[in-house]
Amino acid sequence: MTRLRTAALVGNPNAGKSALFNALTGARQKIANYPGVTVERKSGRLVLPSGEPVELTDLPGSYGLDATSPDEEVTARVIMGRYPGETMPEVLVVVLDASNLEQHLVFAQEVIALGRPTVVALNMVDLAERDGLVLDPAALAQALGVPVIPTVAVRRRGLDELAAAIASAEARAATDHADHHRPFTDLTERRVTAQAMARAAIVSETRQHRLHARIDQVLLHPWIGPMILFALLFVVFQAVFAGATPFADGLEAAAGWLHDAVRDAMAPGLMRDLITEGVIAGVGSVVVFLPQIVILFFFILAMEASGYMARAAFLMDRMMAGVGLSGRSFIPLLSSFACAIPGIMATRSITDPKDRLTTILIAPMMTCSARLPVYAVIIAAFIPNRDVGFGVGLQGLVLLALYVAGIVGAMLVALLLRRSITRGAASGFIMELPKYQMPRAKDLFIGLVQRAWIFLRRAGTIIFMVTVVLWLLLNFPRAQEGQDQVDASIAGHIANGLTVVVEPIGFNRDMALALIPAMAAREVAVSSLATTYAVAAADEDQSAQQLGAQLKAHWTLPMALAFLAWFVFAPQCMSTIAVTRRETNGWKWPAFMLAYLFGLAYLAAGITFWAATAAGL
Ligand SMILES: Nc1nc2c(ncn2[C@@H]2O[C@H](COP(=O)(O)OP(=O)(O)OP(=O)(O)O)[C@@H](O)[C@H]2O)c(=O)[nH]1
Numbered sequence: 287m288t289r290l291r292t293a294a295l296v297g298n299p300n301a302g303k304s305a306l307f308n309a310l311t312g313a314r315q316k317i318a319n320y321p322g323v324t325v326e327r328k329s330g331r332l333v334l335p336s337g338e339p340v341e342l343t344d345l346p347g348s349y350g351l352d353a354t355s356p357d358e359e360v361t362a363r364v365i366m367g368r369y370p371g372e373t374m375p376e377v378l379v380v381v382l383d384a385s386n387l388e389q390h391l392v393f394a395q396e397v398i399a400l401g402r403p404t405v406v407a408l409n410m411v412d413l414a415e416r417d418g419l420v421l422d423p424a425a426l427a428q429a430l431g432v433p434v435i436p437t438v439a440v441r442r443r444g445l446d447e448l449a450a451a452i453a454s455a456e457a458r459a460a461t462d463h464a465d466h467h468r469p470f471t472d473l474t475e476r477r478v479t480a481q482a483m484a485r486a487a488i489v490s491e492t493r494q495h496r497l498h499a500r501i502d503q504v505l506l507h508p509w510i511g512p513m514i515l516f517a518l519l520f521v522v523f524q525a526v527f528a529g530a531t532p533f534a535d536g537l538e539a540a541a542g543w544l545h546d547a548v549r550d551a552m553a554p555g556l557m558r559d560l561i562t563e564g565v566i567a568g569v570g571s572v573v574v575f576l577p578q579i580v581i582l583f584f585f586i587l588a589m590e591a592s593g594y595m596a597r598a599a600f601l602m603d604r605m606m607a608g609v610g611l612s613g614r615s616f617i618p619l620l621s622s623f624a625c626a627i628p629g630i631m632a633t634r635s636i637t638d639p640k641d642r643l644t645t646i647l648i649a650p651m652m653t654c655s656a657r658l659p660v661y662a663v664i665i666a667a668f669i670p671n672r673d674v675g676f677g678v679g680l681q682g683l684v685l686l687a688l689y690v691a692g693i694v695g696a697m698l699v700a701l702l703l704r705r706s707i708t709r710g711a712a713s714g715f716i717m718e719l720p721k722y723q724m725p726r727a728k729d730l731f732i733g734l735v736q737r738a739w740i741f742l743r744r745a746g747t748i749i750f751m752v753t754v755v756l757w758l759l760l761n762f763p764r765a766q767e768g769q770d771q772v773d774a775s776i777a778g779h780i781a782n783g784l785t786v787v788v789e790p791i792g793f794n795r796d797m798a799l800a801l802i803p804a805m806a807a808r809e810v811a812v813s814s815l816a817t818t819y820a821v822a823a824a825d826e827d828q829s830a831q832q833l834g835a836q837l838k839a840h841w842t843l844p845m846a847l848a849f850l851a852w853f854v855f856a857p858q859c860m861s862t863i864a865v866t867r868r869e870t871n872g873w874k875w876p877a878f879m880l881a882y883l884f885g886l887a888y889l890a891a892g893i894t895f896w897a898a899t900a901a902g903l
């Protein structure tokens with residue numbers, strides 16, 4: 287019988303473990319240039335030169351075997367063979383950042399001291415070379431007592447050698463009968479040794495860090511830094527609107543054309559209506575926002591890969607401390623701009639449980655990409671595409687304001703929570719600043735394709751299904767002669783009931799109708815509105831108008847602004863609630879989250895509506 291061969295990648299955060307894992311197994315794990323990207327173990331298949339497979343596990347980065355946060359706990363457990371349902375990995379592959387040896391050797395020694403078959407991947411040797419370090423891997427191997435293989439994960443350099451080293455360590459593992467206890471190693475001692483080893487392994491060092499140090503002086507400057515960060519965000523949101531418009535217009539025209547083509551080609555009837563009103567008008571109204579999503583993620587991915595994101599975390603640390611959070615919360619909150627689900631999972635790298643809980647509770651207020659279609663459709667319909675001077679577009683400005691509103695709301699809530707429910711001292715923040723890197727075009731491209739695919743898949747599955755169900759609920763029972771179809775329908779009845787609740791904050795029936803299906807996914811608010819208006823238009827024998835024109839015909843500006851304010855806060859997403867339940871082990875906190883976010887949304891929408899009405903908008 288053949289054994290199942292196993293190996294695990296271990297090392298400090300940001301050493302390039304996931305990049306190496308992807309290169310060795312062909313997986314597509316997320317990599318980014320800041321610590322704490324991976325928070326869960328992930329396995330894949332590596333094929334050795336002999337053709338034999340090895341199950342390789344990618345682990346969260348860690349500073350030591352005595353875990354201080356939930357993600358480090360996973361690493362320690364897997365290494366020690368105490369992870370439920372999993373055998374202990376036979377070979378440990380320690381991944382080191384060659385340009386940061388002194389730090390990374392501290393944990394490496396602890397792992398090597400376990401006495402198990404171990405191989406060291408001396409990764410990022412390209413960056414070490416760039417920084418003018420000349421390394422002596424043989425000296426390091428001698429000092430550590432295990433093989434050391436230089437690698438460049440992102441350029442696939444050294445992979446064959448690494449696989450061969452894993453294979454021979456693997457062969458030793460078969461005859462390894464050592465008892466697997468954990469020997470005591472002293473941290474201070476390891477630090478001193480790490481320093482000595484790093485010195486011995488570095489043959490020569492030239493001063494090339496200077497440029498990067500100078501860039502950091504500017505980007506991390508107490509007041510120039512935040513200004514640059516804000517200017518950058520400003521550019522991002524301008525680009526989301528200005529850059530996407532031609533593409534979005536093209537897609538919208540294509541959807542319109544498709545709509546007309548289907549209408550002309552099919553015989554009149556419910557099937558035709560389902561396709562034109564539900565699928566094309568509904569799902570199509572969401573898909574047209576693909577260009578905006580791609581532009582937003584282009585900036586996010588470029589900032590992640592370059593190393594700027596970690597600087598932004600550093601800059602925000604002071605502001606975060608002001609509301610009782612640490613800069614450690616920044617990365618999870620930042621991930622929440624893509625989606626709150628990975629954001630909430632990323633809180634596993636936060637050591638302090640109260641810090642972590644607070645971060646989980648405010649994460650849904652970060653504007654996730656699912657809100658972008660909702661914001662964009664309403665802004666495009668109600669905010670004039672005007673230049674407010676210096677080439678700054680009003681639409682992009684309003685979009686930025688919505689993002690800022692979410693951030694400010696989150697900070698205020700954090701402040702309140704830290705003074706009441708999650709009271710406690712704010713923990714300190716130490717984060718290594720990663721090296722600056724030029725984002726690689728190929729990685730960016732793959733990242734964008736992945737994001738686009740996630741967006742389209744959502745449109746094709748959950749948004750499609752919810753829209754079709756809504757269309758059915760809008761069309762049955764059929765209206766009597768002279769009756770309005772939407773009013774007669776099941777959906778209309780439900781919406782009329784809800785309208786009583788949301789009328790005080792300025793919402794009409796159509797808006798109320800969009801809120802319930804949008805619980806499945808926020809983008810559904812857009813497809814629901816599009817479908818509702820398409821059904822209503824067909825009923826009144828109007829030609830189908832584009833969604834923007836329909837909104838303008840049925841809503842006032844204060845109503846539109848109130849709807850935007852609602853979406854800044856409302857917890858319109860079931861999956862976020864589910865992941866909160868999982869990460870907090872119970873229903874208490876997700877229930878709390880739902881209640882307070884709905885409360886906030888209601889307040890914000892109401893205040894916006896009445897203030898805008900009073901201002902005569
Ligand atoms: N230049 C260079 N960059 C690398 C190399 N390996 C990884 N990177 C980059 O370094 C950054 C960190 O890589 P990851 O694979 O996410 O690091 P990790 O060890 O998995 O980090 P955590 O999941 O946070 O523990 C990414 O931006 C990678 O593109 C390398 O050999 N050379």
Ligand SMILES: [Mg+2]
Nearest residue numbers: 303304323324
């Ligand atoms: Mg990783």
